[in-house]
Amino acid sequence: xxxxxxxxxxxxxxxxxxxxxDKFCNSVKNCTNVSDVKIFSYxxxxxxxxxxxxxVNLPLRRSKMKVKIKEIENVLxxxxxxxxxxxxPMVFSSRNDFPVNKLPHTFFLGDKSxxxxxxxxxxxxxxxxxxxxxxxxxxxxxxDAASGQLIRGSDEFQPMLIEYRTGNIIYNYSEVTNFIESYxxxxxxxxxxxxxxxxxxxxxxxxxxxxxDNSISIQINGIYNKNSLSSLIRENQLTSVIKNNKFIGILTxxxxxxxxxxxxxxxxxxxxxxNQLDDNLDTNFRRALKVLLxxxxxxxxxxxxxxxxxxxxxxxxxxxxxxxxxxxxxxREIICKTQRYDINxxxxxxxxxxxxxxxxxxxxxxxxxxxxxxxxxFVGAGALxxxxxxxxARNGFNNIKIIDNDILLSHNLARHALxxxxxxxxxxxxxxxxxxxxxYLDNSKSFSNEYKSFISYAKNNDINNFDVLxxxxxxxxxxxxxxxxxxxxxxxxxxxEITDKGKLGLLMRNGYNKNTELDETAMILxxxxxxxxxxxxxxxxxxxxxxxxxxSQFEDIVIGLGCNTNTMVLSDEIISYHAxxxxxxxxxxxKELEYKESxxxxxxxxxxxxxxxxxxxxxxxxxxxHLDKGGWTIKLYNLVWEKIQSKLEKSSSNETxxxxxxxxxLNKKCIYVMEIFTPPDSIGGPYLFNKGSEETKKYLHDIMxxxxxxxxxxxxxxxxxxxGTEMSHKDALSLKEIKEKLKGTxxxxxxxxxxxxSFNSYIL
Numbered sequence: 014x015x016x017x018x019x020x021x022x023x024x025x026x027x028x029x030x031x032x033x034x035d036k037f038c039n040s041v042k043n044c045t046n047v048s049d050v051k052i053f054s055y056x057x058x059x060x061x062x063x064x065x066x067x068x069v070n071l072p073l074r075r076s077k078m079k080v081k082i083k084e085i086e087n088v089l090x091x092x093x094x095x096x097x098x099x100x101x102p103m104v105f106s107s108r109n110d111f112p113v114n115k116l117p118h119t120f121f122l123g124d125k126s127x128x129x130x131x132x133x134x135x136x137x138x139x140x141x142x143x144x145x146x147x148x149x150x151x152x153x154x155x156x157d158a159a160s161g162q163l164i165r166g167s168d169e170f171q172p173m174l175i176e177y178r179t180g181n182i183i184y185n186y187s188e189v190t191n192f193i194e195s196y197x198x199x200x201x202x203x204x205x206x207x208x209x210x211x212x213x214x215x216x217x218x219x220x221x222x223x224x225x226d227n228s229i230s231i232q233i234n235g236i237y238n239k240n241s242l243s244s245l246i247r248e249n250q251l252t253s254v255i256k257n258n259k260f261i262g263i264l265t266x267x268x269x270x271x272x273x274x275x276x277x278x279x280x281x282x283x284x285x286x287x288n289q290l291d292d293n294l295d296t297n298f299r300r301a302l303k304v305l306l307x308x309x310x311x312x313x314x315x316x317x318x319x320x321x322x323x324x325x326x327x328x329x330x331x332x333x334x335x336x337x338x339x340x341x342x343x344x345r346e347i348i349c350k351t352q353r354y355d356i357n358x359x360x361x362x363x364x365x366x367x368x369x370x371x372x373x374x375x376x377x378x379x380x381x382x383x384x385x386x387x388x389x390x391f392v393g394a395g396a397l398x399x400x401x402x403x404x405x406a407r408n409g410f411n412n413i414k415i416i417d418n419d420i421l422l423s424h425n426l427a428r429h430a431l432x433x434x435x436x437x438x439x440x441x442x443x444x445x446x447x448x449x450x451x452x453y454l455d456n457s458k459s460f461s462n463e464y465k466s467f468i469s470y471a472k473n474n475d476i477n478n479f480d481v482l483x484x485x486x487x488x489x490x491x492x493x494x495x496x497x498x499x500x501x502x503x504x505x506x507x508x509x510e511i512t513d514k515g516k517l518g519l520l521m522r523n524g525y526n527k528n529t530e531l532d533e534t535a536m537i538l539x540x541x542x543x544x545x546x547x548x549x550x551x552x553x554x555x556x557x558x559x560x561x562x563x564x565s566q567f568e569d570i571v572i573g574l575g576c577n578t579n580t581m582v583l584s585d586e587i588i589s590y591h592a593x594x595x596x597x598x599x600x601x602x603x604k605e606l607e608y609k610e611s612x613x614x615x616x617x618x619x620x621x622x623x624x625x626x627x628x629x630x631x632x633x634x635x636x637x638x639h640l641d642k643g644g645w646t647i648k649l650y651n652l653v654w655e656k657i658q659s660k661l662e663k664s665s666s667n668e669t670x671x672x673x674x675x676x677x678x679l680n681k682k683c684i685y686v687m688e689i690f691t692p693p694d695s696i697g698g699p700y701l702f703n704k705g706s707e708e709t710k711k712y713l714h715d716i717m718x719x720x721x722x723x724x725x726x727x728x729x730x731x732x733x734x735x736x737g738t739e740m741s742h743k744d745a746l747s748l749k750e751i752k753e754k755l756k757g758t759x760x761x762x763x764x765x766x767x768x769x770x771s772f773n774s775y776i777l
Contacts, residue, residue, distance in 0.1 A: 024052045030061060030094050037097045040144035041065060047148060055091075063090040064107065067148070069155040080112040082159035088151060089125065101139035104128040104151055114276045117163050118154075120174035121278060129174065130154055170323040172335050173276050179361035180229025182316070182338045183214070183454060185368050190332040192236050193266050193320050202269030206301035208242055209262040210234045210249055211316050229340060231316065231363065232454065236264060242304065251310045261305065262316025265296040266334075272322050277337070284341060285356040287317060294321060306345075306354060315341045317360075338363040368454040375409035382409065384604045388459075389413045390479040392467045393486030394440040396588050397511055397595075399430035401485060404596030406448050410603075411458040413448070414479070416467045417441040417486075428585045439464045468494050477503050481603055484508040485595075496532035506531070507599055511591050513551035515583045518591035518615035522602060530635075533648060533685070536676055537632045538612050539723040540650075540687040543716060545628075547616050552721030591615050594627055610634070635685075638774055646683045647765070647774045650675075653686055657767050660691070661732050668702035670731025671695065672709065674716055677727050679759055684727050684774075686765070688716070702731045728763030728774075738766040738773035752777045 024030070027038040042050045046068040053062040066085050072078055090102035104127070106119075111126040113119050118129040130150055131138050139147060157163045164170065196205050214230035237245055246252060249259040267273075273294065279286040291298040296319065305315070319337040326333045340363055344355040367373055375382045389410060391402050394417035402415060421435045421443065435443040441462035452458040463470050467484075468491065476482065482502055484491060487510040494500055495508065508531060509520040521534040542548040594615045612630040636654055638647040660669050671691035677684050690712050694705030717725050729751065731744075740748070744764060752762035762777040 022054045024054055024061070027052055034061065034092070034094045034097045037092070037144055038063065041148060044145050044148045046152060059094055061092050061094050063092055063102070064088065067152055067155070069152060069159065071156070072160050078159050079161040080115040080158060081110075082112075082155055083108075086155050099136065099140060101130075101135045101147065104130060114278050116158055116276065117171040118174070120276075127174075128154060168325070169328040170274075170325045170333065170335075172327050172330075173337065179340065180231065180363055181366045182211075182231045182233065182340075182363040183366045183368055184233035185370065186330060186336065186365070187332075187372070189236065189264065189318065189320070189336055190334045192264070193334060194332075196266075197269040204265075204267045204271075204295060204297050205239075206263055206265040206297040207239055208237050208245060208301070209264050209316055209318065210237065210245060211260050211262055212258045213260075229361075229363065231340065233316075234259075239301070239304070242308070246308055246310065251312060252308070253311060260312050260314060260316065261310060262318070263298060263301045263305070264318040264320065265291075265298045265301055266320035267294045267296045267322065269322065271295055272324055274324055279339075279360060279362065281357075282360050283356060284343075284354060284358040284360055287319075287339060287341070287360055288356065290319060290337075294319065296320075302354060306352065313343060315343050317341055336365065338365055369452060370455040371409040371411040371452070371457060374407060374411075378408045380408050380600065381604060385409045386412060387480040387603055388478065389481045389483060389603075390476060391415045392482070392484040392491065393417060393488070394419070394444055394462075395485070395487070396425065396428035396430075396585075397487075397509075397592055398485035399440065399444055400589055400592035401483070401596045401599070402444060403430050403448075404592065405599065406451060406460075408596070408600055410600075411448075411452055411455060411460070413460055415441040415444055415460075415462040416465070416470055417462070418465050428583065428588050467491055471500070477501075479504060481505045481507070483599065485510060487511075492531065496530050496535075505602060507602060509595050511583070511588060513554060515587040515591075516617055517547060517551050518595060518617070520595060520598060520611075520613040520615075522609075522611045522613070524609050532678075532681075532683075533635050533650075534610060534612055534632065536648075536685045536687060537630070537650070538614075539676065539720055541612070541630050542720045542723070543688075545614075545630075547614065549719045549721075552723055553718070554721075556721035556723075587617055587619070590617050590625075598627075636772075638772070640774060640776060643761075643776055644682050645761070645774070645776050646681070647686065648683060649686045649765075649772065650688075653689055654772075656689060657730070657732070657772075658769070661734060661767065661769055664697060664732070664734065666699050666734050668697045668700070668732050668734065669695070670697070670702045670704055670729065672704075672713070672726055673728040673730050673763070673765060674713070674724055675727040676723060676725070677760060684763060686727060687724055689730060697731075699734075704729065704731070728765060730765040730767065732767045734768065736768060738768055738771055740764070740766065740775055744775070748775055748777050 027035045038050070038052055041047060041063060048066045050063065050065040053064070055062055065088055067088055069082060069084055069086055071082065071084055087107040089105040089107045091105065092102040093100050105122070105125040106128060108126070113121055113126050119126055121127070128151070154163070192207065197203070211231050211233045214232050245261065249261070250257055251259065251261055271294070275293075277290060277293070288299060298317065298319070317339045319339070321335045321337060323333045323335050327335055339360050342359040344358045345352060346355045371385050372382055375385055387410070389405070389412060391398065391413055394402070394415050398417070402413060406413065417440050419440050420437060421429060421431055421440050423436055425431070426433060429440075431440065431443055431447070439462070441464060445460045445462045448460040449458065452460075467486065471494070481504055484495065484507070492508070495506070506523040507520060509518065511518050519538065521531060521538065523531060523534065538548065539552065542552050598613060610632055612632055613628065614630070615627045616625060618624045633651040635648045635650055638649070640647070669691060671689055673686050674688040674690065675685040676687070690709065692705035692707045692709045694707040696703045696705070713726055729747065744766065748762050748764050751764070755762055764775045766773050766775070
């Protein structure tokens with residue numbers, strides 16, 4: 014705020030500026046310890062200036078004062094007239110000799126010393142306090158400054174506040190501090206310097222970074238040991254007059270034990286100021302500058318990074334090393350036949366912008382960086398998939414390949430993460446383009462896409478080059494392929510989608526080497542509908558569609574309806590609800606050391622938010638039996654196997670049995686056995702079992718109703734205690750009887766025989 018912007022015309026009647034501002038001015042005048050209050054007009058009619066003297070409580074022992082704070086300080090408030098009730102005035106010291114370079118929470122703004130009263134948003138504090146409390150806070154700030162209490166013992170050190178008007182510099186802060194720490198470790202904590210190769214950001218770069226075209230924008234390309242100077246000059250053609258957007262700069266630091274609490278200013282904005290800083294910090298700046306001078310470098314600008322070790326860790330950073338960034342317009346001059354850089358060469362400060370990297374994304378998201386480098390193959394870039402992949406990328410996962418062969422249409426904009434500028438373009442390639450722009454300066458990123466069928470891609474590429482496979486395609490063919498014996502994947506496999514008009518989000522997770530197949534995981538999900546009303550309601554509606562609309566076949570055990578048509582009524586926020594939960598679950602799953610099979614559901618009820626939930630369902634593995642005759646496969650849920658073993662133990666030498674419940678897939682010739690039922694009127698003895706019928710019809714009807722007939726009758730079973738599992742003559746007759754009852758249907762007759770250690774199946 015420069016003096017020539019202030020019209021020094023005093024306003025005697027503040028009533029002309031409105032009731033609220035008049036009230037504020039009167040409150041300031043009535044504050045204790047405040048005197049000589051004056052109000053002035055500003056160049057803008059919406060802004061006014063209030064000046065006053067405030068009495069400061071100074072330490073009793075003035076000799077203990079670390080900086081010169083006066084007993085009476087002159088304060089200047091820059092006020093928004095219309096918003097005086099809502100926005101805190103900006104606070105300045107009117108003293109020309111105010112010790113800015115000795116104090117935190119203050120910096121020069123124009124020719125005035127700006128005072129930062131509050132960490133965080135001062136307007137949020139201001140709206141909850143009176144004018145008197147605001148003035149009291151100003152007094153307390155000066156008192157704390159006098160006694161050295163602006164930074165408390167437990168506070169982190171505040172970096173220098175500089176009025177950044179020149180531009181920005183982009184680099185990874187940790188890389189710079191790690192370089193310095195490594196040098197200190199290798200050279201017994203001595204001071205030193207290194208060289209920097211940097212370039213100015215192009216117009217395209219600035220557009221990605223949302224930086225004004227007219228401001229300076231610089232990007233550091235690398236930090237190099239001082240012994241590398243000759244090769245750096247040669248490789249970057251720095252002695253050539255041809256401009257190639259490559260420049261050289263200096264990084265310099267002091268001794269490791271040299272801890273500094275002072276703040277600095279560029280009083281003249283010249284190279285002489287940096288020389289003075291070199292003396293104050295005992296760095297190697299001038300030595301490095303002399304080395305550059307002796308090289309025939311054809312560059313008129315340079316970059317200087319000063320590293321200052323602070324007493325404590327800096328606010329918002331991971332180290333106690335503060336980096337001061339300056340750009341220098343170097344001018345050579347010859348004095349007494351000696352060449353040197355003109356000490357009046359212009360110098361300006363630059364604002365540091367951190368490169369957005371996977372590590373930074375993880376830090377901002379509060380995520381652990383463990384396993385962030387895992388290679389992810391992401392299948393399906395529709396409404397749900399697009400949201401999930403952006404969630405994962407913003408959490409720090411930056412090694413993702415997306416497989417999708419669809420383009421974005423106008424109706425997709427209602428639910429998709431992409432915008433209108435991507436209409437008519439490949440969804441996967443457009444998402445990759447956006448992700449690359451998010452991680453524009455992160456050289457470790459690896460986002461790519463394939464505009465093709467996933468099945469085709471998987472058959473022609475080694476998908477085991479990936480650590481994680483995520484399928485959100487809602488595709489029945491892909492589900493079938495993932496469930497097939499042909500598909501071999503050793504990593505973490507998660508498949509999910511939304512169904513039941515958006516009420517259910519379904520996630521199936523398979524561990525290393527597919528201990529449980531996806532189709533088995535789906536069957537466990539269906540069986541859970543017996544106890545879970547949310548899954549049951551979905552399957553019952555699914556059954557209704559099958560019977561009345563003809564939208565699905567009985568053999569279909571794939572989950573979901575998909576979200577890819579313009580006729581589906583499903584709002585964006587419901588998809589976003591499930592996508593956020595899915596992404597969080599995936600993030601945690603990837604970071605687990607051991608991948609175990611699981612099924613999880615997210616439930617959303619827009620009419621009763623209290624019912625919304627996320628549940629993880631416990632699952633067991635399956636035992637397999639492949640029959641050479643007929644080519645059938647039996648998949649017995651191990652929970653059922655445990656129940657039968659328990660019945661064998663209880664029944665001793667007597668046979669027991671009943672009916673099998675599960676699912677039958679004719680296309681795959683696979684029978685899934687999920688439950689057993691023993692009618693209460695069944696009779697068992699040694700070498701004998703007569704299956705009863707009591708309660709069977711009711712039990713079977715209840716199971717079929719709750720599961721939407723996904724779980725139904727799939728055969729009979731009985732035991733052979735302490736015997737083999739071969740069929741007896743009576744068993745063979747029973748199998749034929751079952752076949753006769755199923756006459757006219759495509760379903761086979763099936764009997765399973767169990768003993769204490771094994772089981773067998775017979776199909777006719």
